[in-house]
Amino acid sequence: MLSAIAVPAQAPLRFGVAQPPITLDPRHATDAASERICRLIYRALVGFDDRYQPVPQLAHWERVSPTHYRFTLGSEGREFHDGTRLTAADVKSTYDYVLDAANASPHRGALKSIARIESPDAEHVDFHLSRPDALFPGRLTMGIVPAWAAAGVSLSHRPVGSGPYRLVDWPDAGTLDLQRVGDGAPLQFVTVPNPTVRALKLVRGEIDLLQGDMPPELLGWLRDRPGMMVRRVPGDGVAYLGFNLAEGATRDLRVRRAIAHAIDRNAILAYVFGGSGRPASSVLRPEHWAGVAGLPALAYDPQSSRELLRAAGYGERRPLRIIYKTSSDPFRIRIATILQSQLRQVGIEVDLRSYDWGTFYGDIKAGRFQMYSLSWVGLKLPDIFRYAFHSGSLPPEGANRGRYSDPITDRLIAGAEVAPQPQRQAELYGQVQRRLLDALPIIPLWSEDVTAVTGARARDFEPATDGNYGGLVHARW
Amino acid sequence: MIGFLLTRLFSLAAVALGVVSLVFLLLHLVPGDPVEVMLGESATPADRGELRRSLGLDQPIAVQWARYLGKLSHGQLGESLHSREPIVELVTGRVRATAQLGAAALVVSIAIGLPLGVGAALRDGRRLDRAALALTALAMSIPSFWLGPMLILLFSITLGWLPVSGRAEAGAIVLPALTLGIPLAAALTRMVRASMLQVLSEDYLRTARAKGLPPARVTVQHALRNAALPIMTVLGLQLGGVLAGAIITETIFQWPGLGQLTIESIQRRDYPVVQACVLIISLTYVVVNAATDMLCGLLDPRVRMA
Numbered sequence: 001m002l003s004a005i006a007v008p009a010q011a012p013l014r015f016g017v018a019q020p021p022i023t024l025d026p027r028h029a030t031d032a033a034s035e036r037i038c039r040l041i042y043r044a045l046v047g048f049d050d051r052y053q054p055v056p057q058l059a060h061w062e063r064v065s066p067t068h069y070r071f072t073l074g075s076e077g078r079e080f081h082d083g084t085r086l087t088a089a090d091v092k093s094t095y096d097y098v099l100d101a102a103n104a105s106p107h108r109g110a111l112k113s114i115a116r117i118e119s120p121d122a123e124h125v126d127f128h129l130s131r132p133d134a135l136f137p138g139r140l141t142m143g144i145v146p147a148w149a150a151a152g153v154s155l156s157h158r159p160v161g162s163g164p165y166r167l168v169d170w171p172d173a174g175t176l177d178l179q180r181v182g183d184g185a186p187l188q189f190v191t192v193p194n195p196t197v198r199a200l201k202l203v204r205g206e207i208d209l210l211q212g213d214m215p216p217e218l219l220g221w222l223r224d225r226p227g228m229m230v231r232r233v234p235g236d237g238v239a240y241l242g243f244n245l246a247e248g249a250t251r252d253l254r255v256r257r258a259i260a261h262a263i264d265r266n267a268i269l270a271y272v273f274g275g276s277g278r279p280a281s282s283v284l285r286p287e288h289w290a291g292v293a294g295l296p297a298l299a300y301d302p303q304s305s306r307e308l309l310r311a312a313g314y315g316e317r318r319p320l321r322i323i324y325k326t327s328s329d330p331f332r333i334r335i336a337t338i339l340q341s342q343l344r345q346v347g348i349e350v351d352l353r354s355y356d357w358g359t360f361y362g363d364i365k366a367g368r369f370q371m372y373s374l375s376w377v378g379l380k381l382p383d384i385f386r387y388a389f390h391s392g393s394l395p396p397e398g399a400n401r402g403r404y405s406d407p408i409t410d411r412l413i414a415g416a417e418v419a420p421q422p423q424r425q426a427e428l429y430g431q432v433q434r435r436l437l438d439a440l441p442i443i444p445l446w447s448e449d450v451t452a453v454t455g456a457r458a459r460d461f462e463p464a465t466d467g468n469y470g471g472l473v474h475a476r477w
Numbered sequence: 478m479i480g481f482l483l484t485r486l487f488s489l490a491a492v493a494l495g496v497v498s499l500v501f502l503l504l505h506l507v508p509g510d511p512v513e514v515m516l517g518e519s520a521t522p523a524d525r526g527e528l529r530r531s532l533g534l535d536q537p538i539a540v541q542w543a544r545y546l547g548k549l550s551h552g553q554l555g556e557s558l559h560s561r562e563p564i565v566e567l568v569t570g571r572v573r574a575t576a577q578l579g580a581a582a583l584v585v586s587i588a589i590g591l592p593l594g595v596g597a598a599l600r601d602g603r604r605l606d607r608a609a610l611a612l613t614a615l616a617m618s619i620p621s622f623w624l625g626p627m628l629i630l631l632f633s634i635t636l637g638w639l640p641v642s643g644r645a646e647a648g649a650i651v652l653p654a655l656t657l658g659i660p661l662a663a664a665l666t667r668m669v670r671a672s673m674l675q676v677l678s679e680d681y682l683r684t685a686r687a688k689g690l691p692p693a694r695v696t697v698q699h700a701l702r703n704a705a706l707p708i709m710t711v712l713g714l715q716l717g718g719v720l721a722g723a724i725i726t727e728t729i730f731q732w733p734g735l736g737q738l739t740i741e742s743i744q745r746r747d748y749p750v751v752q753a754c755v756l757i758i759s760l761t762y763v764v765v766n767a768a769t770d771m772l773c774g775l776l777d778p779r780v781r782m783a
Contacts, residue, residue: 020741110519200630
């Protein structure tokens with residue numbers, strides 16, 4: 001009798017996101033939404049722990065020599081969603097595809113140190129590098145796809161991975177249906193670009209959960225609604241002010257210091273971000289294995305700021321004028337306007353110019369700026385220091401946009417890259433960060449918290465510091 | 478008549494070619510490198526050069542334009558830079574959704590604008606007329622990015638009658654159609670009122686009334702019919718407005734149409750998709766206007782002579 005009663009299907013957990021994923025093929029995914037959902041569908045060789053140290057996911061590894069890493073596949077996550085077994089051939093095929101220039105994978109640049117890949121049997125993969133790379137295991141975080149997908153098969157809308165979720169349906173850009181492999185629990189991503197509408201849908205119960213991309217005032221409004229639960233964790237993104245060190249007033253360290261001391265970060269974090277953030281002194285979090293706890297804060301000190309400006313030859317008769325470029329994002333313009341006001345208090349006249357992203361970013365890469373604001377997000381490896389601050393990384397070779405050139409910094413970065421022990425690497429990267437804080441090629445401003453808001457149905461969801469959706473692996477609904 | 482239609486079709490083709498070329502050129506002038514979008518900032522200059530060559534982006538712009546026109550003439554819009562999907566597949570469902578929303582908005586516009594405009598003209602200078610003028614001025618001034626959330630607050634949150642957004646639930650089209658249709662209804666109301674006022678003072682209407690025809694018949698059959706030409710022109714122009722306005726409305730209401738795809742593609746710097754979306758919106762506008770033009774010519778011989 002009981003068996004004749006139809007059991008109602010479990011309603012999906014509806015996760016409201018600002019942007020839909022573009023592709024579910026990890027070999028081509030670069031946008032945040034695609035990468036986060038790919039992490040649910042696929043498993044990578046390597047993951048990261050809380051301190052961003054690489055840890056085994058599909059495989060553990062040994063460094064056979066500075067240019068040879070051997071990965072041995074473990075027992076977890078070895079079954080693709082189509083029922084086939086994940087083997088070393090799939091790993092080799094995935095990375096061979098990325099390294100083939102004809103496939104135009106955006107991940108090829110980060111893996112350019114790989115000379116060749118071998119899979120001697122079904123359980124082992126050997127990566128041979130063209131040069132020593134102490135950070136190499138941390139670069140293998142891309143999801144592994146079946147070998148049959150190498151032959152020009154797009155997994156963009158038909159992903160087959162071995163991760164904790166499998167694709168059920170992707171009927172249009174607005175909704176994406178997944179299912180948890182372990183217990184069959186359904187999950188639906190619902191794209192709602194407008195943050196106000198997203199908050200209203202959560203209140204009305206049309207979605208059950210949202211994370212990030214929410215203005216602080218809306219978070220405050222949601223917090224006061226019955227049944228809403230707001231969870232926060234410190235984020236790993238860092239907002240910063242960048243300077244042109246090749247020409248103009250910002251070449252002068254005293255000017256950059258004056259600007260740093262004129263900014264009241266704590267007031268901005270308290271009144272604009274509603275307390276959901278913390279001041280930053282480096283592009284890496286202090287909790288990062290290569291980060292530095294206790295770096296001196298860039299104190300708000302308008303008096304010192306005025307004195308530095310005077311020493312640099314600026315004053316009432318000859319005020320310092322700075323052109324400050326930012327994007328056309330309304331929230332970023334709002335922040336820029338506050339910074340403009342704070343700098344005016346010490347006598348710096350800021351000409352604020354906002355541009356559409358293409359123009360803005362093009363200007364930054366070409367060095368057409370005096371001062372700009374941007375953020376580094378999702379930083380996992382300390383090779384950001386070579387990429388953004390080494391004198392050999394001027395665009396287009398890297399992202400040293402301010403044209404910072406310091407032989408000591410270069411030497412420290414090069415030393416850290418070949419140091420065999422992580423402790424020594426961390427020590428050298430720590431010295432790099434202290435050096436950067438002294439030279440101020442950029443002013444680290446703050447790290448915004450990652451915030452998730454859940455309605456009554458979603459339980460045990462914890463946001464991650466990098467905004468990934470890993471909390472869905474153990475969430476209940 | 479055939480000459481008139483051929484002239485219109487020829488000018489339609491010329492305008493379409495102009496639009497296609499302009500969209501192509503403007504998007505190539507906009508800052509941003511599609512190759513960098515595809516490969517990311519960490520790609521080597523050699524890889525970028527290789528991909529640029531394989532995509533034909535190293536060719537002079539005139540060559541790229543000629544190739545683009547050649548592909549377009551075969552119905553090929555290219556591939557998305559991000560998802561690598563054919564753009565035709567990407568836009569097909571989106572066009573359908575936008576057309577659905579546009580049709581609903583036009584229904585709202587006509588359902589409100591036509592009776593209100595006629596009523597205001599018949600009560601010229603009285604309370605209804607003054608109220609209609611005030612309301613339409615207000616409706617035309619309200620931006621859709623404010624009207625949409627306000628309608629959601631009232632009908633979804635406070636009253637709980639309609640879903641906040643999306644396309645799946647029943648009644649989901651009502652709020653976006655109202656958001657898009659209300660400003661159009663305001664413009665239509667004013668146009669109908671002005672046209673009707675002009676017609677209502679004509680001698681033939683006085684004759685019709687003197688003959689003892691019922692007022693409703695005089696209004697609908699004689700006055701409204703003769704006021705229809707400018708109203709049709711406005712409706713044709715409004716369809717273009719619907720497509721342009723849908724970009725914001727679709728974003729607010731998570732309506733998976735062409736407008737939302739345009740915004741998403743602009744944010745992702747997916748230039749071929751942006752190009753295709755702008756092209757479809759522009760060509761629809763051009764085709765609808767040409768169709769309106771021809772329809773007016775069919776209805777009124779004086780238009781053909783002009």
